[in-house]
Each structure stands twice: as structure tokens, then as C-alpha cells.
Amino acid sequence: MNQQLFDEYRIRLENFEGPFDLLFHLIEKNEMDIYDIKISDITDQYMEILMDMQILDLDFASEFLVMASTLLHIKSKLLLPVIQEEEEELDPREALVMQLLEYRKYKKASSYIKTQHESGNKLFYGHPSTENFGESKKVYEVSPIILKEMYKVIVGRNERKRNYRTRYMAKILRHDKFTVEKKIKFVVKILLENVTVNFHNVFKKKGTESLEVVVSFLSILELAKESKAKIKQKKVFSDIIVERTDKLKETDYQEFLDIYQ
Amino acid sequence: MNVNELKEIIKATLFAYGDIVAKKKLCDILQIDEKQLRVVMASLIEQGQPTNKGILIKEINDGYQMYTNPEYYDYVRKLFERNTSKTLSQAAYETLAVVAYNKNVTRAKIESVRGVSAGSTLNTLLDKGFIEEAGRLEAPGRPVLYRTTSEFLKAFDLHTPADLFPIETFSEEKKEVLEE
């Protein structure tokens, strides 16, 4: 290969859209007939270009390497003596040529597409209007009156179906149960009386049901979340110190009473 | 450049820009002075009225803008109408009523009022843009709050949420429901 040709081949692989693109370039450079590719020459040149890459970027070059192995495979097949069999022997180059022809077709189509893009770029399409087109026509066949009636209906139904019963049910259910709601009130009361309390002493007295201890603890967490109490523990399993903060007010007691009573 | 050509270029630029184009900018583009521009625009605006009245041009501040002839609003409006079915399911109306009358409301509240799970109905209403999330309730579990949208007001021909007919029994129910 003469130096000038060699320099031209020193094109970076990145400049090619893929192995087909590179093959085309080689076929054109060598002025070969695409239907009669001199596989041996092309393979040698192709390999040379691959080898010329100083550092092989496998991510990028893998597709080129696959083509290299295809070329080598075809070359080796062509070197083998052809044993005439009954059915006609296929030219080992055929599949490759078909692919190259297909690719060439789309490569040409792509430059046409590009031209179209250039002419499309000269068109401006405007924007949706920002004008106010007035109140859009009422789409839903419903009026506020119906909505109101609807609400009355469900409220009425609700009353009949569950309100009174559930109110008593809730009371019955709560009667013997520890609830966070009730417990918070209790914790608030204690914290209003004492700046700090020992969890174990106050909430985990002997004989306290474990459920009640859990509920007490949840209540304290709830208060802590609202920054109305601080929780301190020196180490795991040691006693927990609960300390009220400035945010805890007398009114909290009343408020919890209102909400939860 | 003749006046007709100038007019066409002005139309193209006003259309493409879709907003007020400053007189100065137009003069720049057309290489004419403001006096010439005024003459061309006057003719363009006037000619719009009888022969080309779908799209009009008006002077706003120091520029010009294209706009649709308000005469055709009823037609144009139809383009922008939401292409949705005209009725909602009973469940959706009920849920909407609960949200509309309670301003900010949790899913638990809706379910407690209606006595059935509200998940899929809420999703339908969210999809249609009739309700939206409105933060979270500062209560255990921090449940999501829902409220109606301006889309709801439009579709139900209301101007403000206050346009809804007051429900007298409302205050009684509120506490009860919250307690559930």
C-alpha cells in the first residue's frame, strides 16, 4: 500500500457508521464491483485498519471485529478446493453482498431523508394559541345542584347505615382497649406536671400489660414527632428519659381531649 | 420589495412567533423604517377585516400580534374541549361530592363516608383532572389530602368552589367522620 493510500486508511473507525460502512469505503476505494468482491484484498485491508487502532475500544470495535471474523471465514472458505456437489454450491460471499446492498440502499435513503430534514427546517409551525376562548362549554351533564343532592344522599345513607351504630361500637371497642388517642392525653398530662419522666418508672410499672406499654411508647413517639417531647436513651435497653419541650402547652391537653374524646 | 411581499413576510413572522413582535424588530427584519411599517400594517389590518377575517392582526404596545377572530370562538373552542365521556359513574359523582364539600379530605374519610374502598374511583378522578393531591394531613400516618381542581370548576360550570350550594348538615358530619 502506498503512503498516501495508507494515510487515507488511517481514518478513525469512529468516522464510519459501522462495519458495512467501512467495507463500502474499501470497495469504492479499490474500485471493485460489489457483486465480485476480491475478498482476499478487502480482508487484508480491513484487518490492517483494525490493527492500526492503537487501543482497541472493545465496546466500540466489537461490531468491526465480528465483521473481521466474517471476512476471514469467507476468505478461508474461498481458499478451500470446491468439491462439486450435486446441488449448486453457494458463493460464500453471497450473504455478505446481500447485506451490503441492503445497507447501501438505506445509506442512500438516509441522505435523502437528511435533505428532507433541511427543507423541513425551513418551516415554522406556530404555537397553540394562548388566547382565552372563553369558558368552555359544560362538558359534564351535571349541575352543582346534583352534586349537592348527591352529597346529601350519601350523608343520609351514611347516617342510617352506620353512624349511630358505629359510634356505640367504637365506644364499646375502646372501652377495655388501650388506644394511642387516650394515652397521649395521659402522657401530656404527666409531662405537663413533670419536665422529665422515666419511662420505666411511669409507664412500665410492675403489672402493666405489655399492650399498654407499647401504646404508651407509641404515644410518646407521636408527641416526639410533633416536637412536643424529646426522648433520650443512654444505651440500648437502658431506661428512656422523656422530656417535654417548649412546644408542649397547656392547651395541648385540651386539644387532645377535644380530638380524641 | 413591494408592499404585498412585505405583507406576506409580516404574516409569516407574526404567525411563527406566536406572540407580540416588536415594531423595531419587524423594521429590522424587513429593512424598512417605522413610518413605512405603519403604512403596511394599517393596510394589512384593514384588509383583514373583510377578506381574511379568520386570523386578525392587532397592535399591542409597541408591536403587533396575530389572533383569532372572536366571531369564531364557538368553533375554535370546540377544538380545545376535552374529549371525555360526558358522564361519570355514580361512585365518581359521590366521591367528587365528598371531596368538593370537604375541601381537603383524606381517602379514609371518603371511604368512611361512602362505606366502600375509594382507590380506583380516586384514580379515575385524578386522571380526569377533577381532583388533585393537596399535601398531607398532620396526623398519624400523614395521609394524602385531596381537593377539587379548577378543571373540576370548569367542567361543572362553577366559578369558584364557593359557588357550590351550601350543605347545612355539613358541620355536624365533619367531626363524626374525622373520628373514624
Next chain:
Amino acid sequence: MNVNELKEIIKATLFAYGDIVAKKKLCDILQIDEKQLRVVMASLIEQGQPTNKGILIKEINDGYQMYTNPEYYDYVRKLFERNTSKTLSQAAYETLAVVAYNKNVTRAKIESVRGVSAGSTLNTLLDKGFIEEAGRLEAPGRPVLYRTTSEFLKAFDLHTPADLFPIETFSEEKKEVLEE
């Protein structure tokens, strides 16, 4: 309604909508059938050429859209700061060619034609809205199918996908492959 009135309403709606307006939608709004619409549109499009050529109307897919006359590109462009001419990479054009000429096409097909992986190029084209997913192929693996969009037609100055030059245009005269 007379034809001139229809034309003005159509102009108003196309202008206000700023995107492709479906023929069906126009028929709905104008209370005419598609045959009548075609007649009105043909006259409107044709009349645009000599007397009203700043803003033109073209048919795209099953609708119509307004656009600026490319003749005035150099003027209109000056309104916008950025250089409006956008080009894509060679890989993107090749990929678009394969998608455009094959209607519904899998990634595997694109890769087999171009001999390279298509992932990032497909993402670019999806991002730009030039292609979209079109369901899945009922074949092992149920691969995603891609097709071009109306956005593609608009950006590439085409009316319908059928407007593309036939792909045979780009293949050399048929030779018997490898025949001696």
C-alpha cells in the same frame, strides 16, 4: 354556511390550535362531511399560493396544519435567537431511513441492516419525537416495534409516509447477484 365563511373558520381553528387538526375534528366542528371538507381545503390550499402566501396550509397524515412559507425562512429566522436549523447524526438519519421505509420495525431489523447496535440512536429519535413505539411483534421475545410519527412528517416536510420516494429509488439496477 358559505364556502368563504368555512374557510375563515378553518383558518381560525388551524391558527389557534397550532398543531395538526384532524379532518374528523374539523368536520365535527363545521358540521360538514369529509368530502365537503376536502373541497374547501383544496380551494384554501390552492388560494394560499398566490394571494396569501405568508402562511400556508398543508395536509399531514389525516389532518391539516398551518406553516410558514419556506420562501420567507430567512426573514422568519431572524426572529429567533437560536439557529433554527437542526441536523441529526448520520447514524440517526440511517436509523430513521430504516424505520420510515419499513413502517413497523424492530430494533433487531435496524441493527441487521446497519450492522451496528441501535440503542442510543433509537433513544435520541424517541426523545426528539421522530419515532414512537408501535406495539410489539407477535414473535418470540415480543420485540418492540417502532414507527415514525407525525412529528417526523412535519420536521421532514412530508405530507404522509407515502410521500417518501420509494426505497427502490435507492437500489442500483437489479443485477443477478453474483452471476458470472
